[in-house]
Amino acid sequence: MDAAPKLNAAQMQAVTAPVGPLLVLAGAGTGKTRVVIARIAHLARRGNCPSRILAVTFTNKAAREMLGRANTLLQRKKDAPRPEISTIHSLCVRILRRHAARLGYPERFTIIDRGDQEGTARKVLKELKVPEATLRPADLLDRVSRWKSVGIRPDDAFANLSGDADESWELAAAGYRRYQQALRATGAVDFDDLLLVVDELFTTHEDARRQEASRFDHLLVDEYQDTSGIQERILAALARDHRSLCVVGDDDQSIYAWRGAQIAHILDFAHRWPGATVVRLEENYRSTPEIIKAANTLIAHNGRRHGKTLVSKAPSGVPPTIMQAQDEVDESQRVVSEVESLLREGATILAETAILVRTGEQTRVFEQELRRRDIAYELIGSRSFFDRREVKDVMAFLRLLVEPDDDLALSRIANVPPRGLSAHTIEKCRTAASLAGHSLWHELQAARAAGRLTAAAGTGIGMLERMVALRHGAAVAGAAETLRTLLDQADYRRHLDREYEEDLAEAEARWQCVEEVANALAHYEKAHGGGRDDEGFARLVRGFLDDLILEVTEAERHETDKEKGKGNKLRLMTLHAAKGLEFDCVWMVGMEEGILPHIRSLNDGLQAIDEERRLCYVGVTRARKRLSLSLCLTRMKWGKTKPCRPSRFLYELTGQAEKFQEQPAAPAAAPSPTKGKRPAKRVAKRR
DNA sequence: CCTGGCATCATTTTT
């Protein structure tokens, strides 16, 4: 990683630039993280207390890594002040917890995760009687998120509908309003709200803004090209007074427009912050000249950019290769064979290999193949751990312990394991509760008292009551211990065993996940000093759940067997998840029109294709020594075999862009007279 | 109240 032992001139310039607005345009592999950390150290050396420095990263993983490296570099004693390094979401949670009451939010709002968002969206659409074919929950959330990322409220959404918007946008606007009402009613906020509400706080309460801004004297922002409108406003509000704002990013790696990221922020930075210093890092220490050449040729096809050209400082290697497979199964077999032969030759180790895909669905065949050949791999970035039913159940149990009035959590586990409270009963009580204006928990107890429930349901509520009662004395027993008692009382282990009685290994694996949450809680408890009283315990658990939802706390994935040399695994991930990582050998698979660029961007016009190109660029620049691209001639889609065309990016990155035709010469509909493979046209001959 | 079987219909990326 640190191919450059000393900072080069440009890096040095960035690190020591005068305090004030600073834009570091850092291409891929130019040592940008290093620069951020070195600048923190530089500021500290100049007499700034590290704790007055705030660095914002894009992901929690990046934050953890940066914090680790910063601590090493600062070489302080244990209790010495350390810089604050976190994602903007974690930062906002902390700000909100301090000011929630002033915004008319329930003092203890809960953050809902993607799954609950989708559940809420689904319900909203059902209430509005919108058929799923018109607007799916995920689509609604997508649009809501887009609105929120630029600060558009439900009421503004209607006003903002442009003339050419189809009716689905109107439905989405209506859905947005209902969705927001639903969240409000349960005191919940989603990921976007965290930012939206902080922005609102800063606009309406100048004193709060100043108070938060004054906690730091310096602000550094990593991956600045991916900031959304609302994020930009929050960051600006924090930096406005001291103007010590150092942003680092690469416009060519902006790949989150769909989430509201605006590339304009990095393009116009110098304009919006007058007097800003601009430093460009173009010396790449990561990849061979062959790989950099492909990357440069590719990205030159994009329109709006700062126009950097990377210069490789690494020794020459092999040119990128392109492999054409019959179908996706063939592709996976040949790619994995390549991995194996490289390993056999000793050309690389597993930990230095990665297979990158455009969509999560593509990972499937590769997983199968890797498992078949017994190659250790890790699926990165999938929120699979947190999506697991048992993990969400445990989180709901835990939430209930401190927040019995949390309707979402209660309805999740009210009948898990089954205790006579059917979905129907719960739904009925939920409606009654919202009519009466109190919580589901309250309603259940009231309904039982009024004799409106079956005996079985009554018993079930009694069981829940006993579980919730565990909160008293939890401070003494300890949080993790209390959770174990609770799970015991709920008989959750037996529940899992029964659920998967035909597959005991599965039941065991799922229980392991439960254990991991308990362990993570124990960890968190130790790190934060257990709660002293009921209130302290509640705060501890709430903080833990916040972190878990934001994935700040690492719940270590269950390690299968004792891996030889732990961490020595091939990484399998999406291109998005690969941002910020690097490997000796990278395979980019599925290089076909419709996958990369994705079909949906093909319909969305040039801007969308530019973003796909940046995505491709990100993939290419992950590779240090070897880059292998592959594509399929046909692909199985919904049980049907469909032909594929090579991605335009393959032509572009080999300098043959002119050979790509937007429309296939022969209409795809016209079947070729002779069945079988199409003429093996030589795609992208090298050089 | 719960379970299993059948019909339907789908197209991305994630803090």
Place this chain on the structure above:
DNA sequence: TGATGCCAGG
């Protein structure tokens, strides 16, 4: 091809 939702029967 596979996930998910709905309905009928225990």
